Amino acid sequence: MTRHTDDDAEGAGRTNEASGGCGDCGCGEPSPGVPEAGRDEQPSVFVPDEGEIPETDAADAPDPTRADGAGAADRAATDGGVESASGGTDSTELDPDAYDPVDVFPGGDLDLREGADSCYKCTSCDTSCPVAEVDDEFPGPKFQGPEQWRLKRKDDHDIDESITSCSNCMRCDDACPSSVPLSQMHNEARGQFVERQMEKLSVEYVRNRILANYRTSASLASKFPRTASFAMNFGPARWAMEKVMGIPKERDFPEFATETFREWWKARGGAQVENPDKRVAYFHGCYSNYNTPEVGKAMVRVYEHFGYEVMVPPQKCSGTPMFANGMLDDARRHAETNVENLVEAIGDGADVIASCTSCSMSLRQEYPELFDLHGIEDVAEHTFEALEYLRIHEDLEGELDAAGGLDDERAFAYHAPCHARNQGLSRQAVETFRDVDGVKMEDVGDSCSGISGTYGWKEEKYEKSMEIGAEMFEHMEDAEGEVGMTECPTCAMQMEHGTGYEIEHPLQLLEDTLGA
Amino acid sequence: MDRQVDVVVVGGGSTGCGVVRDLARRGLDAVLVEKGNLTHGTTGRMHGLLHSGGRYAVSDQKSARECIEENRVLRDIAAHCVEETGGLFVKRPEDSEEYFQEKLEGCKACDIPVEVIDGEEARRREPYLARDVEKAIALPDGAVDPFRLCVSNAADAREHGARIETHAPVTDVLVEDGEVVGVEIEHETGPGKRVHREPGTTEEIRARHVVNATGAWAGNVGEMAGVDVEVRPSKGVMTVMNTRQVDTVINRCRPKGDADIIVPHETACILGTTDEEVDDPEDYPEEEWEVDLMIETLSELVPALEDARTLRSFWGVRPLYEPPGTGTEDPTDITRDYFLLDHGDRDDLPGMTTIVGGKLTTYRMMAESISDHVCDALGHEATCDTAEAPLPGSENPARMEALMDEFGLRSPVARRSGQRLGSRADDVLGEYDPNPIVCNCESVTRAEVQDAIGEAGSDLNAVRLRTRASMGNCQGGFCTHRIASELAEEYPEPVVRDAEDELYQERWKGQRHALWGEQLSQAMLNHLLHATTMNRDGDPANLDGEVDFGAFDAGADAGDAGVDGSGGETGTAAADGGRASDDAATDGGRADGDAATDGGRADDDAATDGGRADDDAATDGGRADDDAATDGGRASDDAATDGGR
Ligand SMILES: Cc1cc2nc3c(=O)[nH]c(=O)nc-3n(C[C@H](O)[C@H](O)[C@H](O)COP(=O)(O)OP(=O)(O)OC[C@H]3O[C@@H](n4cnc5c(N)ncnc54)[C@H](O)[C@@H]3O)c2cc1C
Numbered sequence A: 001m002t003r004h005t006d007d008d009a010e011g012a013g014r015t016n017e018a019s020g021g022c023g024d025c026g027c028g029e030p031s032p033g034v035p036e037a038g039r040d041e042q043p044s045v046f047v048p049d050e051g052e053i054p055e056t057d058a059a060d061a062p063d064p065t066r067a068d069g070a071g072a073a074d075r076a077a078t079d080g081g082v083e084s085a086s087g088g089t090d091s092t093e094l095d096p097d098a099y100d101p102v103d104v105f106p107g108g109d110l111d112l113r114e115g116a117d118s119c120y121k122c123t124s125c126d127t128s129c130p131v132a133e134v135d136d137e138f139p140g141p142k143f144q145g146p147e148q149w150r151l152k153r154k155d156d157h158d159i160d161e162s163i164t165s166c167s168n169c170m171r172c173d174d175a176c177p178s179s180v181p182l183s184q185m186h187n188e189a190r191g192q193f194v195e196r197q198m199e200k201l202s203v204e205y206v207r208n209r210i211l212a213n214y215r216t217s218a219s220l221a222s223k224f225p226r227t228a229s230f231a232m233n234f235g236p237a238r239w240a241m242e243k244v245m246g247i248p249k250e251r252d253f254p255e256f257a258t259e260t261f262r263e264w265w266k267a268r269g270g271a272q273v274e275n276p277d278k279r280v281a282y283f284h285g286c287y288s289n290y291n292t293p294e295v296g297k298a299m300v301r302v303y304e305h306f307g308y309e310v311m312v313p314p315q316k317c318s319g320t321p322m323f324a325n326g327m328l329d330d331a332r333r334h335a336e337t338n339v340e341n342l343v344e345a346i347g348d349g350a351d352v353i354a355s356c357t358s359c360s361m362s363l364r365q366e367y368p369e370l371f372d373l374h375g376i377e378d379v380a381e382h383t384f385e386a387l388e389y390l391r392i393h394e395d396l397e398g399e400l401d402a403a404g405g406l407d408d409e410r411a412f413a414y415h416a417p418c419h420a421r422n423q424g425l426s427r428q429a430v431e432t433f434r435d436v437d438g439v440k441m442e443d444v445g446d447s448c449s450g451i452s453g454t455y456g457w458k459e460e461k462y463e464k465s466m467e468i469g470a471e472m473f474e475h476m477e478d479a480e481g482e483v484g485m486t487e488c489p490t491c492a493m494q495m496e497h498g499t500g501y502e503i504e505h506p507l508q509l510l511e512d513t514l515g516a
Numbered sequence B: 001m002d003r004q005v006d007v008v009v010v011g012g013g014s015t016g017c018g019v020v021r022d023l024a025r026r027g028l029d030a031v032l033v034e035k036g037n038l039t040h041g042t043t044g045r046m047h048g049l050l051h052s053g054g055r056y057a058v059s060d061q062k063s064a065r066e067c068i069e070e071n072r073v074l075r076d077i078a079a080h081c082v083e084e085t086g087g088l089f090v091k092r093p094e095d096s097e098e099y100f101q102e103k104l105e106g107c108k109a110c111d112i113p114v115e116v117i118d119g120e121e122a123r124r125r126e127p128y129l130a131r132d133v134e135k136a137i138a139l140p141d142g143a144v145d146p147f148r149l150c151v152s153n154a155a156d157a158r159e160h161g162a163r164i165e166t167h168a169p170v171t172d173v174l175v176e177d178g179e180v181v182g183v184e185i186e187h188e189t190g191p192g193k194r195v196h197r198e199p200g201t202t203e204e205i206r207a208r209h210v211v212n213a214t215g216a217w218a219g220n221v222g223e224m225a226g227v228d229v230e231v232r233p234s235k236g237v238m239t240v241m242n243t244r245q246v247d248t249v250i251n252r253c254r255p256k257g258d259a260d261i262i263v264p265h266e267t268a269c270i271l272g273t274t275d276e277e278v279d280d281p282e283d284y285p286e287e288e289w290e291v292d293l294m295i296e297t298l299s300e301l302v303p304a305l306e307d308a309r310t311l312r313s314f315w316g317v318r319p320l321y322e323p324p325g326t327g328t329e330d331p332t333d334i335t336r337d338y339f340l341l342d343h344g345d346r347d348d349l350p351g352m353t354t355i356v357g358g359k360l361t362t363y364r365m366m367a368e369s370i371s372d373h374v375c376d377a378l379g380h381e382a383t384c385d386t387a388e389a390p391l392p393g394s395e396n397p398a399r400m401e402a403l404m405d406e407f408g409l410r411s412p413v414a415r416r417s418g419q420r421l422g423s424r425a426d427d428v429l430g431e432y433d434p435n436p437i438v439c440n441c442e443s444v445t446r447a448e449v450q451d452a453i454g455e456a457g458s459d460l461n462a463v464r465l466r467t468r469a470s471m472g473n474c475q476g477g478f479c480t481h482r483i484a485s486e487l488a489e490e491y492p493e494p495v496v497r498d499a500e501d502e503l504y505q506e507r508w509k510g511q512r513h514a515l516w517g518e519q520l521s522q523a524m525l526n527h528l529l530h531a532t533t534m535n536r537d538g539d540p541a542n543l544d545g546e547v548d549f550g551a552f553d554a555g556a557d558a559g560d561a562g563v564d565g566s567g568g569e570t571g572t573a574a575a576d577g578g579r580a581s582d583d584a585a586t587d588g589g590r591a592d593g594d595a596a597t598d599g600g601r602a603d604d605d606a607a608t609d610g611g612r613a614d615d616d617a618a619t620d621g622g623r624a625d626d627d628a629a630t631d632g633g634r635a636s637d638d639a640a641t642d643g644g645r
């Protein structure tokens, strides 16, 4: 399985984000917030990179059925990301009765007015929205979703600006008793807003684009991890980030690992177990790769312990931060790579395992809701969160029993990420470890951590983010454990930021308790 | 009372409103009397199509020509009532090619601009069109809001000195010496704006001429004058969808038939229609097969309709007329042309003219021709300018950015308000600050509702027609009480209650024909909220005798608190009361947040509600529980029966 041990495309130097420097936009400034790592490698975050999609799509998806010639070019121009490998709307292979909103409009926009049909106005979504609770200016998911969509007409292109206040925590999805596709509506509206209405050279746009393209920054930073960790958190640089970029000075940038997960994986010679009957493809996401490779390592060791052959296919960002910032073009580009490689892995008999609940959420729900890519439904169907998968397929309880627990008692304050909740996983860590000797796991309640990926990284949202998180901080303080636990890397940042606790991933504890 | 006016126009539909505007602008002293609110008759129950003439291009080219002419006029003078959607006549494989060509030629012959497009292009414009639609004729059909159109006509008439009396049925036509000299009307709640519970009065209005524009009811008014007017009312169903599956008018390109047109209207799509002669325009069966037919047949054109949510259905009656002796069998063959009946010539009864038939699209032209006729009869010289003078609201388009910035409205809200109010937007929206949203589904703000109350009194159905408040997917479940409470500043509590009940009932009426799937869930939720949470099925304020709220406020010691409070129940009441106030407090807290978003008023609401919740809890105590149980049970029975569809 050495095939998968190569680092992904970017490591090999084909950095499509890194085309052209900041000079392109004429601002003449070095971009603050992005470490000084080889100036000409800096990402072109100031320049919306259209024009990349038509090439690939035109090549991959010639569409003989299109009569009007408006075709691919037309789509790419306004593409919210809906062009598809299968030719999209007009493709003759598509089921003539399938009127899927995802491929309705050739312009690339989704028509989600129909989703408003399911809403009966019960307002459960508003009641469970953490942002609406603290932000008086935010009208809430019911307005952002079904109401705004129902009021829309085909030619209306203006979306209310308040959509940018939604953190994409997706609690509203979970709250809705009537399956209104709220987050799909928010994502699409946000994409349309950013595409058409956001000032492309505004500081906010640039900042959001940098945050959304965390992977790009992280991959650069990880080439000089110590400098990057230091530089990003160093006083004057931080000050500049807040003033110029709107990144709150209270936040510490995450530390970059000196060895990324993929470097470790390569160094160790890839998979140690070969087993054509039990294969998993690990979607590590950006954070486990660049910042917390120990989570990735734990995943590999635990899965190998259970006899799985682990594959690590080439991959890019899952898109979570891009959705939250309305950067659907970016998300789509990354999704193409991910889906292509994961489809191949699935073809080799693997299921897809993510250790970050937002990554698994993205592959399972957002991808098929927003993009029409070949094999995307397959990927959604075969994707699982790491602990979830083991709980389904292995006798975890028995194994843990047999392993006998920890010698030195450890207590954890566990927070279930919103995106875990949406996948029905909010109790898995507690249930897995509650009977393990020497482990005390306390659930700190069902509030939102308040960071929601990139939300809490915006200066104007910082206070709100901390206000939302207050309940969780308080409950963590109350809990016996002095170590936090969660599946989501950004929740982990917030937990650490609010309490000073060290935060672990359930896989790390699983590794310890199994002696894997 | 004895003062004589120039003209009384009977009937506040599009025809009557058009006539009174025209006469007033020509300097005549005119009065419009209408038995309900404006558009109470057929005009309020029509399809909303601004005809391009395409529908008549084969069968009735005279009408087709009139349509395209007036279509152009209305885009101009009534821009805020018209949405220029464009229309398509689509051909499915089984539809006749020969007819398609006939239609095309017919349109060209009538000067209707047309373009033939293939199926691909049709689906590019309307992605939900069925994949087997072969081709289509594109032409300038549009959507028109009949309510706004009538209200604007009436408003303009009033500005030119006319008097508008609604809720004032004509009970008699005054005939003296073989001549019509006026009408007797009954003011159901006194003259002027309608206010519930005002005592009724009658009034004689003497006039030099009476115009009978009562459409399908023209025979009744004729009878009062002793003349025969043979209207053959024909009913048609229309089914309202929750969202717009199409943004263009979609017609089926085939000879006349039922269920062949979809008209986008505001936030919804309306499917239609049928054509069945009925005996009485007030009392005819509303049949389920008609609704089923709409959905089944039209999903051949737009398959998504099959599973889409239906909000309600309603019926209208066409005021078809044919000269005595024509004897057409099938109502669809009766001409859609309009007729002007000069009762002086026809029946030897001068002083009255009847106008029947026609279409809403050609209302202005009809009004012009009858006004010419009346001016002739009265020897009044004046020219008609209604084809050029814009209606109030259409002088210049509302600027959305301005509405957003100046009035702090969110963009879809500003857009909708701007479309509804047209050039009046600045004046209306400027009145209220803060200006919270009262009806969420349709994004109607307090300022708009108050503006409509100013015109319509406590008649919330008239407010609804002006603003669209309560016409969205909750069908009033979440807003009738909020709309009604906008009356509270000006009107006493019992008036507010009556007004609320009336609006809620009206909303229920149409929903009865949509009780399956999502709208059934909505109706159940509405019912439970109103019956149980708001306690409107057993509201102590609706019981006989005064409710002694003071007794509760004084505490349990004061003795019997509730209406039916025995000692034991008082205990319960107190306990409940306690809980209710906790809830109120929590709610109040959250409502605070909402308040800021909505603009501050919710604060007060929260306080009031909090207070009221207390009272209710107290008076009700144990009772509410029982009711809830009973009703819950009943409602689901109903649901089961109706949900069979
Ligand atoms: C199902 C259907 C769909 C239609 N669709 C379209 C369309 O898409 N486009 C189009 O252009 N046309 C359409 N029409 C035709 C159009 O609606 C009518 O031609 C038009 O509305 C008639 O208006 P009116 O003022 O003559 O009659 P009405 O609107 O019926 O007005 C008569 C008024 O007189 C009042 N009245 C009755 N008796 C009395 C009394 N005794 N005292 C006082 N007032 C009284 C009534 O309350 C009523 O308000 C449709 C008609 C139907 C039935």
Ligand code: SF4
Binding pocket: A128, A129, A130, A131, A132, A140, A141, A144, A165, A166, A167, A168, A169, A170, A171, A172, A173, A182, A183, A186
């Ligand atoms: S995704 Fe989260 S923040 Fe956004 S509307 Fe839904 S609940 Fe609120």
Ligand code: SF4
Binding pocket: A118, A119, A120, A121, A122, A123, A124, A125, A126, A141, A142, A145, A146, A175, A176, A177, A178, A179, A180, A182
């Ligand atoms: S929870 Fe669902 S049904 Fe209820 S208001 Fe929100 S979107 Fe509508």
